[in-house]
Amino acid sequence: MGQPPSKPRFPQPGDHIYCERKGGLYDHHGIYVGDDMVIHLEGKAKKLGPLPACHKCGDKRVENGEIAKVCIDCFLDGETLQIYDYGVLFREFSNRKRGTCCPRHSKPPHEVISAATDLLERTGFGAYDMFANNCEDFAVYCKTGSAESYQIVGHIEQASLAAAVAAGAAGGPAGIIVCAAVVAANAISKEITGAKRHN
Numbered sequence: 001m002g003q004p005p006s007k008p009r010f011p012q013p014g015d016h017i018y019c020e021r022k023g024g025l026y027d028h029h030g031i032y033v034g035d036d037m038v039i040h041l042e043g044k045a046k047k048l049g050p051l052p053a054c055h056k057c058g059d060k061r062v063e064n065g066e067i068a069k070v071c072i073d074c075f076l077d078g079e080t081l082q083i084y085d086y087g088v089l090f091r092e093f094s095n096r097k098r099g100t101c102c103p104r105h106s107k108p109p110h111e112v113i114s115a116a117t118d119l120l121e122r123t124g125f126g127a128y129d130m131f132a133n134n135c136e137d138f139a140v141y142c143k144t145g146s147a148e149s150y151q152i153v154g155h156i157e158q159a160s161l162a163a164a165v166a167a168g169a170a171g172g173p174a175g176i177i178v179c180a181a182v183v184a185a186n187a188i189s190k191e192i193t194g195a196k197r198h199n
Helices: 072-076 090-095 109-122 135-144 150-170 174-198
Strands: 016-021 026-034 037-041 062-064 067-071
Touching: 016 072, 016 135, 026 072, 026 109, 026 135, 037 072, 037 109, 037 135, 062 109, 067 072, 067 109, 109 135, 135 150
Parallel strands: none
Antiparallel strands: 016 026, 026 037, 037 067, 062 067
């Protein structure tokens, strides 16, 4: 799949930012809220203990459940800043690496920041789940009002393609049926998570 176009720029308040983790195995996502601070869903599994002291975060750092507000340096953890694109045309979207852009249009920046701040203050996004409620779901939800994790969709697409190739080589449709079930289960779990979020 194609890589995001190279257009270096500094993040603006309300931007959805991300960076690689584990050598590119996955990307970590958050909302840049200005003043060098980022709000993100971190998940209990990523919290191995108290965050190390950071002179840049200072007393601006907030952790509430699985959502945290940290400085951009702590968020990036030495990785390269990337900015997620919104309102991408379908042709470009289909050629880009999943988890780098979204075909939906973003809300205005002040609404994005308000959504992220509200979720931080009331821990209203639910427990972290890699497949159904992850950091990209959080950031896309703040930007659009709809939780989506396109990088998970990308992983499912790759697994489906591999299974389809394997099933085709074996002469049977079993792999395709299994992958379709995985995609459907993922969609159902997102609908349930979304319904809980609005209650």
